[in-house]
Amino acid sequence: MSTFLDVLLPTRGAIYRMLLLALLGLLAIAVEAAPIGLDPHALPSPDLLALLVAVMAVRRPDSVAIPLICALGIMRDLLTDIPAGAGALGLIALSEALRTLSQPLSRGSLLREWIAVSAILFAMAAIQYILVLLTFSQPPYLLALARQWALTAAAWPLVFLLLRWLIGIRAAPTEGRERSHAG
Amino acid sequence: MARPGRPGEDRAQDLERRVRTVLLAIAVLVCLLLLGLWRSDNPRLEQLRMALIDAVSPNLGLVAGPLDYAAGMARDYESFIDVYDQNRELRREIERLQAWRETARALEEENAQLRALMNVRLAPRLDYVTGDVIADSGGPFSESILVNVGRRDGVEDGYASVDGTGLVGRVVGVGERAARIMLVTDFSSRVPVTITGAKQQAVLAGDATRAPRLEFIGEDDRVQPGQTVVTSGDGGVFPPNLPVGVVVRAGQSWRAHLSADFKRLEFVRLLRYRPDKRIDGPGRLIAPERTGPRLPAEGREGEQSTLPLADTRG
Numbered sequence: 001m002s003t004f005l006d007v008l009l010p011t012r013g014a015i016y017r018m019l020l021l022a023l024l025g026l027l028a029i030a031v032e033a034a035p036i037g038l039d040p041h042a043l044p045s046p047d048l049l050a051l052l053v054a055v056m057a058v059r060r061p062d063s064v065a066i067p068l069i070c071a072l073g074i075m076r077d078l079l080t081d082i083p084a085g086a087g088a089l090g091l092i093a094l095s096e097a098l099r100t101l102s103q104p105l106s107r108g109s110l111l112r113e114w115i116a117v118s119a120i121l122f123a124m125a126a127i128q129y130i131l132v133l134l135t136f137s138q139p140p141y142l143l144a145l146a147r148q149w150a151l152t153a154a155a156w157p158l159v160f161l162l163l164r165w166l167i168g169i170r171a172a173p174t175e176g177r178e179r180s181h182a183g
Numbered sequence: 184m185a186r187p188g189r190p191g192e193d194r195a196q197d198l199e200r201r202v203r204t205v206l207l208a209i210a211v212l213v214c215l216l217l218l219g220l221w222r223s224d225n226p227r228l229e230q231l232r233m234a235l236i237d238a239v240s241p242n243l244g245l246v247a248g249p250l251d252y253a254a255g256m257a258r259d260y261e262s263f264i265d266v267y268d269q270n271r272e273l274r275r276e277i278e279r280l281q282a283w284r285e286t287a288r289a290l291e292e293e294n295a296q297l298r299a300l301m302n303v304r305l306a307p308r309l310d311y312v313t314g315d316v317i318a319d320s321g322g323p324f325s326e327s328i329l330v331n332v333g334r335r336d337g338v339e340d341g342y343a344s345v346d347g348t349g350l351v352g353r354v355v356g357v358g359e360r361a362a363r364i365m366l367v368t369d370f371s372s373r374v375p376v377t378i379t380g381a382k383q384q385a386v387l388a389g390d391a392t393r394a395p396r397l398e399f400i401g402e403d404d405r406v407q408p409g410q411t412v413v414t415s416g417d418g419g420v421f422p423p424n425l426p427v428g429v430v431v432r433a434g435q436s437w438r439a440h441l442s443a444d445f446k447r448l449e450f451v452r453l454l455r456y457r458p459d460k461r462i463d464g465p466g467r468l469i470a471p472e473r474t475g476p477r478l479p480a481e482g483r484e485g486e487q488s489t490l491p492l493a494d495t496r497g
Contacts, residue, residue, distance in 0.1 A: 030246035033318035045321040070210040081320040085217030138370040144323035
């Protein structure tokens, strides 16, 4: 029974990091939603929430609880008018993929991590695009989607440095040292 | 190299994996359910969205304020660089407009006299409420904005929104303190319009560009670049004669370059407009046209609710 509870309940440190992720996630959504560049040809806002989740999933995998990521994703979808559920699903896929790869990525070079995150962000955009296609809705222009992906990928080092300065993220802990808990 | 774990640790990891798999499955199901609701335009999803927007809209404004201020500073700096040229251009514009003002006054006077002679009934002045833009979709999937006026300000679904120069979009979701406006540039936006010079009806179809397509033009050989596009009022959603843009040629198709300034969209007016829904006759589809004398209309809200174009367009 105690093992079961140990697995279900996150550590205190993980709870703090989840709270921090929730707060920063809400801030990222608010910044993304800020009315800058309403012109259709204006540069799209980079996906700050995805970048935040990407950094935390690699460096602090115990903080990317599935319900939290799902809630943030749905909230963002509803507030910024992304097809509801599609954005959240992409975000969950991103966090799970990077969480699985967190050990090798966080111990490799930053360039390698950047390339891996960019590739998975690309897959996330593809998932959203395919989901919209499957619902027989009008998908966005591929060029517009590619522009947003490029901007998001380009903004990763900035978000990474900001989080390193803010919360001192470092390499992901090994499993024996600090276990990542479910939920 | 994987370190062989103790049996207790293995069990815990196995349990953790299972719990995570279950949570993942639930999250995926919830997302797919939401996607289904979104696709079927379920009103509950819109209610959920607007409840969430109502809850967070004050905080959105707090974050958007400084960012908007910074963006405004950048815009102002750009303007400052070419302020001399702008000043000269504006002076020229003022001279041109002063000449036009006199012409417009004369035309207005003449128009009023003619209307009086023809006993034309005028539409009531459109009432409006102005809202501050507090958020936008910001991504490639849709073109929409949030404004800080809602049900408490009398806003209802379907209200047209304009800026100082032209049509911006229409309200597609209303909360207590905020409303969501789908811009005319959105993929889902369809606006019935009239090309005034060519006297042709068309549909303005948004496609995430500054100049949406003009579709279903009756006789497109009468259309010329530079002709004005206004709302036709068909369908009863938009008031008639709201400026939309000017016709431009794009290859083999026609487009309307929008009048609204989306680059500097900070405030929008939401027009309180209710089309005249009185039924004056039985309709030819369900009964033969009445040939006898017309009965006086009963229960009318007043002559003022009659639209002018219904009488004048013939």
